Amino acid sequence: MVSSLALPFSPKPRENALLLQPCKAPPLPCSKRRLSLPVRASTSTPPFRIFEPLQAEESSLPSDTVLADPDFYRIGYARSMRVYGVEFREGPDGFGVYASRDVEPRRRARMIMEIPLEMMLTISQKLPWMFFPDIIPIGHPIFDIISSTNPETDWDLRLACLLLYAFDVEGNFWQLYGDFLPGADECTSLLLAQKEDLLELQDSELASKIDEQHCRGLEFWEKNWHSAAPLKIKRLAHDPERFIWALSMAQSRSIQMKIRVGALVQDAHMLVPYADMLNHSFQPNCFLHWRFKDRMLEVMINAGQRISKGDEMTINYMSGKKNNMFMERYGFSSPTNPWDVINFSGNSKIHLDSFLSVFNISGLPEEFYHNCHLTNEQDASFVDGAVIAAARTLPIWTDVDMPMVPSIERKAARELQEECYQMLSEFQTTSDQDLQLLESDPEESRTREAAIKYRLHRKLFLGKVIQALEIYQDRILF
Numbered sequence: 001m002v003s004s005l006a007l008p009f010s011p012k013p014r015e016n017a018l019l020l021q022p023c024k025a026p027p028l029p030c031s032k033r034r035l036s037l038p039v040r041a042s043t044s045t046p047p048f049r050i051f052e053p054l055q056a057e058e059s060s061l062p063s064d065t066v067l068a069d070p071d072f073y074r075i076g077y078a079r080s081m082r083v084y085g086v087e088f089r090e091g092p093d094g095f096g097v098y099a100s101r102d103v104e105p106r107r108r109a110r111m112i113m114e115i116p117l118e119m120m121l122t123i124s125q126k127l128p129w130m131f132f133p134d135i136i137p138i139g140h141p142i143f144d145i146i147s148s149t150n151p152e153t154d155w156d157l158r159l160a161c162l163l164l165y166a167f168d169v170e171g172n173f174w175q176l177y178g179d180f181l182p183g184a185d186e187c188t189s190l191l192l193a194q195k196e197d198l199l200e201l202q203d204s205e206l207a208s209k210i211d212e213q214h215c216r217g218l219e220f221w222e223k224n225w226h227s228a229a230p231l232k233i234k235r236l237a238h239d240p241e242r243f244i245w246a247l248s249m250a251q252s253r254s255i256q257m258k259i260r261v262g263a264l265v266q267d268a269h270m271l272v273p274y275a276d277m278l279n280h281s282f283q284p285n286c287f288l289h290w291r292f293k294d295r296m297l298e299v300m301i302n303a304g305q306r307i308s309k310g311d312e313m314t315i316n317y318m319s320g321k322k323n324n325m326f327m328e329r330y331g332f333s334s335p336t337n338p339w340d341v342i343n344f345s346g347n348s349k350i351h352l353d354s355f356l357s358v359f360n361i362s363g364l365p366e367e368f369y370h371n372c373h374l375t376n377e378q379d380a381s382f383v384d385g386a387v388i389a390a391a392r393t394l395p396i397w398t399d400v401d402m403p404m405v406p407s408i409e410r411k412a413a414r415e416l417q418e419e420c421y422q423m424l425s426e427f428q429t430t431s432d433q434d435l436q437l438l439e440s441d442p443e444e445s446r447t448r449e450a451a452i453k454y455r456l457h458r459k460l461f462l463g464k465v466i467q468a469l470e471i472y473q474d475r476i477l478f
């Protein structure tokens, strides 16, 4: 274990930083997410003005969101966390980060959040296990439990142990921050799903993977939280549900990053408060950066990015991964995931360059992008991540010396459409039925909702590929 060093200096609050000042803002509803408690909209006036945006006009901010409770900022501000030009709001996908003012594009990336290492929970990706900050005293039995994990596969078990341990350390920041983490009923992680929710995925392979993960978590708890375990271990997770919840936090909220602390460069798994409230986008406007000189994680707006007040600030959680991977780790999916895949089994193939030029897609397959400057308005709205995914996943042929023959291309496109229709017919429900289910029960569990959305998103993707192939057939006269 390595002890963390003292911060070389405390960062000064900057202009526009979150400032605690007497409240002049009108009372606004705010969200204080407490573990396992339903979200309540408080109508009381916050005792402090929490950062400039609270005074901003609410009208241009997303209407289906409520501001985070002032305490959420206060506990971080007291420990040198800073935010600039953004605020935390609770919306349809839980907490998120939103711009509180317009930002003109800049040549350099611009910082919107800084979080000191002292507030994080980190553990090295490889042996020997090192923790920053070093909160586990030598000889504590949780260290033996962490040491018993498989170094190759069990990063999430180690992080879950560390999180549970932090909740138990008197005065630790995570005792306060834990109040704002999603409870078991608010988190979408499928580790927290009932068995019948997993059936709603209509994907037996994914359901059994999640089931295996769940069993792995339970076995780990049973092995280490047995009746003869010391009290200081037992009290970290009295029941398996508590451990599984911590495991779901580790999986759905941690990041991996190379950090440099003093002379040590380390690949770490990290739980970073506040940055863990950023939602995912395949076209993110932000990224994470490790600032070595004072050991801060920075959230930066991409260089050249224009931001309008009310925009959600997002990062890319994983690049190049299909929806099933997003479901497995985070419990959400997207109908426009540009990396989704369809496994076609027939021999039909379409001509890649012709397909790309019909939809003005440029670049190499790894970096396909929609060249919207060449496109009319109607096409611009049609071409989304699903069409980019189609360009990657449709079986293709390329031969620079051979021109494509439109009639052969049309036949291939029709056969590929047939295969998509066949795949759609194999689902137990239609998209309309899924939509009805989602609308009919607003109180249903987050995991059941995520599971129904997953199969719906698959159908929407297949439908979009069918539509794209239709447009392709119409436009390949030359």
Ligand SMILES: C[S@@+](CC[C@H](N)C(=O)[O-])C[C@H]1O[C@@H](n2cnc3c(N)ncnc32)[C@H](O)[C@@H]1O
Pocket: 093, 094, 095, 096, 181, 182, 187, 188, 189, 252, 253, 254, 276, 277, 278, 279, 280, 281, 329, 330, 331, 332, 333
């Ligand atoms: C790192 S947390 C982000 C903060 C989270 N929204 C919260 O309420 O604490 C990841 C979780 O946020 C949600 N999430 C993030 N990005 C999403 C997206 N693009 N669509 C739907 N849910 C998303 C999922 O529930 C995911 O497990």
